[in-house]
Amino acid sequence: MFVLGIETSCDETAAAVVKDGREIFSNIVSSSLRFHKKYWGIVPEIAFRKQLETITQVVDCALKEASVSLEDIKLVAVTDGPGLLGSLLVGISFAKAISLARGIPFLGVNHLYSHIYASCLNRNILGLPFVALIVSGGHTSLYYVKDFFEIALLGSTQDDACGEAFDKVAKILKLDYPGGPIIEKLARNGNSKRIRFGCSNTKNPLDFSFSGVKTAVLYYVQKNLKVSSAAQYSMQNRQYNKLVWDICASFQEVVLNTLIDKSLLACKIKKTKNLVIGGGVAANKRLREKFTQKAKERNLNIFFPAKEYCMDNAAMVAGLGYRLFKKGWRSNLKLSAVLE
Ligand code: KG4
Numbered sequence: 001m002f003v004l005g006i007e008t009s010c011d012e013t014a015a016a017v018v019k020d021g022r023e024i025f026s027n028i029v030s031s032s033l034r035f036h037k038k039y040w041g042i043v044p045e046i047a048f049r050k051q052l053e054t055i056t057q058v059v060d061c062a063l064k065e066a067s068v069s070l071e072d073i074k075l076v077a078v079t080d081g082p083g084l085l086g087s088l089l090v091g092i093s094f095a096k097a098i099s100l101a102r103g104i105p106f107l108g109v110n111h112l113y114s115h116i117y118a119s120c121l122n123r124n125i126l127g128l129p130f131v132a133l134i135v136s137g138g139h140t141s142l143y144y145v146k147d148f149f150e151i152a153l154l155g156s157t158q159d160d161a162c163g164e165a166f167d168k169v170a171k172i173l174k175l176d177y178p179g180g181p182i183i184e185k186l187a188r189n190g191n192s193k194r195i196r197f198g199c200s201n202t203k204n205p206l207d208f209s210f211s212g213v214k215t216a217v218l219y220y221v222q223k224n225l226k227v228s229s230a231a232q233y234s235m236q237n238r239q240y241n242k243l244v245w246d247i248c249a250s251f252q253e254v255v256l257n258t259l260i261d262k263s264l265l266a267c268k269i270k271k272t273k274n275l276v277i278g279g280g281v282a283a284n285k286r287l288r289e290k291f292t293q294k295a296k297e298r299n300l301n302i303f304f305p306a307k308e309y310c311m312d313n314a315a316m317v318a319g320l321g322y323r324l325f326k327k328g329w330r331s332n333l334k335l336s337a338v339l340e
C-alpha cells in the first residue's frame with residue numbers, strides 16, 4: 001500500500017512515497033534554511049511563506065520520483081504538530097485537499113513520534129517495547145514505546161532543547177546556523193577535557209536542562225575569548241582556533257554524556273534492552289559512536305535512523321501514518337495544528 005507523507009512543521013517542505021510503512025520510493029526535502037541564517041534562527045513568517053511557495057512542486061516531485069500517480073496513493077499522512085502554526089497549516093490543508101479531491105483517507109501524525117519511527121524505515125521491525133530518545137532543535141524527550149499507538153513520556157527538557165543549545169553555543173562563538181554540524185566538525189580537532197562544563201541537575205532524573213551549560217559557555221567565552229566576527233575564526237590564528245575547538249569539544253562531550261546517562265537510566269528503570277535514537281542531533285557522529293560503545297558495554301540493542309532520516313523528512317511521516325492507519329486510525333476535516 002502506497003502512502004504519501006507530507007511534513008511541513010518548520011523550515012523543511014517535505015514529501016515522500018513509502019510502501020507498506022518501510023520501503024521508500026521517494027523522499028524529497030526542500031529547506032528554506034538559507035533565508036533564516038542571518039537571523040540565527042527560524043523566522044516563522046518566512047518559513048510559512050516558503051512552505052506555500054514550495055509545497056505543490058515538492059509533492060509533485062515525490063510522486064514523479066516514485067513513478068506513481070495520485071491514483072496509486074491509498075493514504076495521505078501529514079504532520080499535525082508540534083511545530084510552527086503557519087507551516088503546519090500548509091501541509092495539513094494540502095493533505096485535506098488531496099484527500100477530498102481523490103476520495104482517499106488522510107491522517108495527522110505527531111512529529112516527534114515520527115522521529116521515533118524513522119529507525120523503522122528500510123529495516124525489519126524493531127524490538128518492542130523500547131526506550132526512545134528524541135533530540136531535535138525544538139525538543140529533547142525520553143519515551144517508553146510499547147507500540148506506536150502506546151507511547152508514554154518519561155522526561156523532557158525543562159528549558160532549551162539539545163539542538164537549540166548547539167545552535168546557541170554556535171551563535172555565542174559566531175560560527176554558523178544551525179550550530180550542530182559546525183560544532184561537531186570543530187570539536188573533532190578539540191580537547192574535550194580542557195574545560196569542565198556541566199549540565200544542571202533536574203528534579204526528575206529523566207528530565208533535561210541545557211540552559212545552564214549554554215550560559216557557562218557564554219561566561220567562559222566572555223572571559224577568555226574575544227569574539228568579534230565570524231571572520232575571526234577563519235583567520236590563521238592558531239591559538240584562537242585551538243580554544244574554539246576545545247570549547248566545542250568540551251561542550252559537546254558534556255551534552256552527549258548527559259544524553260547517554262539519562263537514556264541508559266530510562267532503559268534500566270523500564271527494564272528494556274532496546275534503545276532508539278532520533279531527531280536532528282542524532283545525525284552527530286560522535287553521539288552515534290559514544291552511544292554505540294555504551295550500548296555494547298551494557299548489552300543493549302541500539303537503533304539509529306540513516307542520517308538523511310534524522311533530519312525532518314516525510315518518509316518517517318508516511319511510515320508512521322501507515323502503521324497507525326493499519327490500527328484503524330483516521331483523521332477528519334476538523335483536523336488542525338497541534339502546537340505542543
Ligand atoms: O529534527 P530537526 O531536523 O528539526 C527539528 O525538528 O527541530 O533538528 C534540527 C536540530 C538543529 O538544532 C541542529 O543544530 C541539530 O538538529 N543538528 C545537530 C547536528 N545536525 C543537526 N546537532 C548536533 N550535531 C549535528 N551533527
Ligand code: ZN
Binds near residue numbers: 115136279311312
Ligand atoms: Zn524534527
